[in-house]
Amino acid sequence: MRINEINMFKLNMKMKNPFTTSFGTQHTRSFIIVEAKSSKGVSGWGECVTSDSPLYIEEFTDSSWLMLEKFLIPLILNTTIDHPDDVQERFNPYKRNHLAKSAIEGAIWDLYAKTEGIPLATALGGTRTSIEVGVSLGIEDNITNLLANIKEKVAEGYKRIKIKIKPGKDIEVIDTVRQHFPDIPLMVDANSAYTLEDVHVLKEMDKFNLMMIEQPLTAGDLIDHAKLQKEIKTPVCLDESIHSFEDTQKAIELKSGKIINLKIGRVGGLTQSKEIHDLCTQFGIPLWCGGMLESGIGRAHNIAITSLENFTLPGDTASSSRYWEKDIIEPEVVVENGKLTIPDKPGIGFEVDMNELLKNSVEKQTFK
Template sequence: MIINLESITLHRVQMELNSPFTTSFGTFHDKDFIVVEAKDADGTVGWGESAAFSSPWYSEETVETNQHVLEDFLIPALLEKTIHHPKEVAERFAPIRRNTMAKASIEGAIWDLYAKKCKLPLYQLIGGDRKVIDVGVSLGIQPSIDDLLTKVNRNVEDGYKRIKIKIKPGWDIDVIREVRQKFPDILLMADANSAYTLKDIDHLKKLDQFNLMMIEQPLAHDDIIDHATLQKEIKTPICLDESIHSLEDTRKAIELGSCKIINIKIGRVGGLTEAIKIHDYCAQHNIPVWCGGMLEAGIGRAHNIAITTLAQFVMPGDTAASSHYWRKDIIEPEVLVENGTIIVPESPGIGYEVDRAQLRDYTVSTKTYRSN
């Protein structure tokens, strides 16, 4: 199968969240992001989505830096060149350091396009075999514990398989205690988004009493050394998120004992190709993985569903229903969750159609790059 790209279009999109989403590093009211549309010479179209935020809170990447890197480096590296397989995209991008979310957005579009040309669902093309996946939900920091308990209760009633609570100093032990007391049997985890240091070891040890699945990225966003120290001191499994950008990061973290669980985000690691390598390595070393979320719209959500069908994704991910975040998503049908599960779509590619009318409504600018 050969891909001869005719054009790549960048849609700059802005979507308002149903309600503000607050973490230890900021509050989001909307999502400004880039949708990548890759069109082959035969008219086949593939879609990708950038996970970057408008500010460099989660990582150094932003929507603006993604636009620059896509326009000036990544798109020129692909246009007018024959692609035999999506894995070649990562190889062509290798000389360009980091910028993983920009890379993942365009690589995702190529994977979708290639799967459609092969007339296969993306999940089958990458080696997945689950027809149904379990999903959890991520709840931001709320105005009060009562507000949080109300949201937890609503999502438990909706059947979500796991509840993730964002924490930070001053909103942690007492909050988790209240949730655990009211919901003694749910799968519960805490996400710190790098809000603590090793000085907080004794404080973080208090989380051990609550039977948490894990605490996600408690220490610095670029650390694997201190996390190894912390993991030796606490019983709660540590899950690394922001620290893992590649297979090499994964290997080092596992060898050091920095974590017992890995969160795989396609955008954070540079695309599906690297994500699959990380998945396979974790499977070889008996490290559970799960798919984290970046407030994706439907295209990014669809890619997350596909990768979650791989065997080592043994924990519910963050791929909640479209309606959990958006009044109207940009795909048809929208991502639906029933009793905490998503039925994996069987149509070729990502399995969802882009609603072009809705995409236009949310689009603030569009630019197309064509092969000569």
């Protein structure tokens, strides 16, 4: 494939409902969409899953825009790419900036699959025709609202409920949820809000029969998570601690957790995601695909990677309507009874709604 045009779109999309974590509350998502065009006029699409501020990760929308513009796009534009796996090698000289790298690499993967006439899931080696899906619920000031949200999502058939927690919004909240929903598959996500001084609080969570505690300690940490896992029965799930294949190797060796939440953007793309998947398969570490409040383009990439065999736990790829009044793809992502069908059309399997994309765009840049 020869890439002769790349377009970047900066979008501001208002969320259907505010989403609160230990980092704060998001009302609007600011992110980047990348379109890579081949010499044959075929377009591939990728999403840079950033936000306005470097809270979840060190990258933010404006920094990723600059990284793409100044360093990454020049490595791809007007060059020939035999296979998307080659993109990772081209980007290796530049440190980190995984969200930016993932965006353009994702566009190349979509373009490659379309050029080959196969679904992206097939191009990645996926074998599933459908996947089970969970849902992530933010922190609520009013527990009644959280209980109502859980009831609604359980009725919709979601296979797992995740609730966000932080100090002061943890044991009492989980206890109340368990009183109302004693048997649902339930997990909690701390987004790095605790330290080892909170071991007594995290130990107390063992009595609630949780699927896992996601990223309880500092982002990037592996040693303290290993210490914590020895102290508690509930499986620790690593999120912000896993940014690469090498991080995964170290986490497995140190026994820092029993489960990994893989996010394509956080690890730098689909090629790295495949490598992490294969390593975790070898060592019996179950995976699930986390969400970054993506638009339909990023959501489509999540669906494709989750088709691989070792994504054995429900991910966070909920319906488009959970987050947006109108998504930027057609058809929108729709979960039915807690399951998503893997698209069988070439590429990501969804069409980009250009009218909706441009309506939400605040900036566009074209490279030829």
